[in-house]
Amino acid sequence: MKRFGSFAAWIGDRSEGRMLEVFFVPTMGALHQGHAALVKEARRMADADALRPVEVVVSIFINPTQFNEPGDFMAYPATPEEDVALLAAAGADTVIFPSVDEMYPSGIPGTSDMVDFGALTSVMEGAMRPGHFDGVVSVVRSLFKKTQPTSAFFGEKDWQQLAIVQRLVELEFDTLDVVPVQTVRESSGLAMSSRNSRLSEADRKKASMLSAEMMKVARHARPRAVVGFAVERLERAGFEVEYLEVRHGLTLAEAPWEPGAMRVFAAVCLGGVRLIDNFPCGN
Numbered sequence: 001m002k003r004f005g006s007f008a009a010w011i012g013d014r015s016e017g018r019m020l021e022v023f024f025v026p027t028m029g030a031l032h033q034g035h036a037a038l039v040k041e042a043r044r045m046a047d048a049d050a051l052r053p054v055e056v057v058v059s060i061f062i063n064p065t066q067f068n069e070p071g072d073f074m075a076y077p078a079t080p081e082e083d084v085a086l087l088a089a090a091g092a093d094t095v096i097f098p099s100v101d102e103m104y105p106s107g108i109p110g111t112s113d114m115v116d117f118g119a120l121t122s123v124m125e126g127a128m129r130p131g132h133f134d135g136v137v138s139v140v141r142s143l144f145k146k147t148q149p150t151s152a153f154f155g156e157k158d159w160q161q162l163a164i165v166q167r168l169v170e171l172e173f174d175t176l177d178v179v180p181v182q183t184v185r186e187s188s189g190l191a192m193s194s195r196n197s198r199l200s201e202a203d204r205k206k207a208s209m210l211s212a213e214m215m216k217v218a219r220h221a222r223p224r225a226v227v228g229f230a231v232e233r234l235e236r237a238g239f240e241v242e243y244l245e246v247r248h249g250l251t252l253a254e255a256p257w258e259p260g261a262m263r264v265f266a267a268v269c270l271g272g273v274r275l276i277d278n279f280p281c282g283n
């Protein structure tokens, strides 16, 4: 696996060799098996077509503009050597660590351009974390422009982010294919997340209750009727529930029931650590 400290260095290296198609996995580092699943899927798809030589490229950039809490940005773990080892084992060809200066040559903007994709950007994470998706969209747009990928891989755990990136791609990158990859879970059911490492041992055990409660809602014959009970049980156990809602999986609207299309979404805080998750209804 090749490692570069900037997109400029990678682009220089590429122009000397054969230009391969790019399958791209953008990340903020602190990688775990959820990220490995994205890279493995990119590798699997790349290897499936011997006629189309592909480079599986991963970027690691902790994007300051998508943290609405400065403390959250400061607390975000940087684990570059562990990340490189995980990416090599998962089958990446290239990892790029761009600097803040390369990504934001005129300095880190105080705010990013506002993105209004209707309910996609205004509900749930959009409502709880003002400015977060503005920062995500502007950095993803810039990463796509630098890497020019034909496929980009995003985890379903951040379902709302995935829906927003799909919309961005429809509007601005018509030859790019967004590939969703299923959430990877710990054996307890807890969705893998870089934030899990900040949970105390006791809270990490307790955190499995989130997926258990969400699954009960998702599998119930009338999910919306039992949301309140799930919230009550989580709060009694010490979770601070920001939202637990049943919405349409594509529009993210609180739409009338459509069989096969609805999902349960939640964001909670446990011991100061924010966790999000989602499940399809009816499975």
Ligand code: PAF
Residues within 6 Å of the ligand: 026, 027, 028, 061, 063, 066, 136, 139, 140, 158, 161
């Ligand atoms: O999901 C993430 O890790 C980030 O939001 C992304 C897509 C890499 C943009 O910074």
